[in-house]
Amino acid sequence: EAQVTQNPRYLITVTGKKLTVTCSQNMNHEYMSWYRQDPGLGLRQIYYSMNVEVTDKGDVPEGYKVSRKEKRNFPLILESPSPNQTSLYFCASSIQGSSYNSPLHFGNGTRLTVT
């Protein structure tokens, strides 16, 4: 089954404790992206990757890191989480980043709480 898989689904952590949220897609998509969803703000892009070893900042990259060493994986890293990073996170992928008509396929989300 074609899908985007995120783990974990729920995560509670404390301020300053490094964490990684994994994302994997099995559709051979070139483009991958991370979004955070906050009430009333919709989804805001954190980072995106047009292809392997190519990553760039979205609208709200502060406090996050990503890497794209393999085509299928795009982990999101919080080196020192803070309470304002409490949010619902979504990973997404599409066939080509250069085609703005390619629909995005989303994972089921990771709800992160930082205390």
Place this chain on the structure above:
Amino acid sequence: GNSVTQMEGPVTLSEEAFLTINCTYTATGYPSLFWYVQYPGEGLQLLLKATKADDKGSNKGFEATYRKETTSFHLEKGSVQVSDSAVYFCALSGRNNAGNMLTFGGGTRLMVKP
């Protein structure tokens, strides 16, 4: 920059009622427009899209027409069902240096009562 504005929810309707969720946008150039739907506990799924002015996207009884003159992409359905209860997001995608970058509206929660 690009922006998308949706009507605030929640929108509460009875089954078989007519649905309209308003969406207006600001963008440079000629963006593509999308509606995504998010069911409880799931990620977003593409519902429909339109890539140029006057195009009508449709899927599962939902429709939206790309109106360039009013910069709008309102979502409509003639007869909603309880299973349509979800959060609906309007989005636009414009070609820029960021490639396939979507700008989302704030989302509108729809609740349909039997």
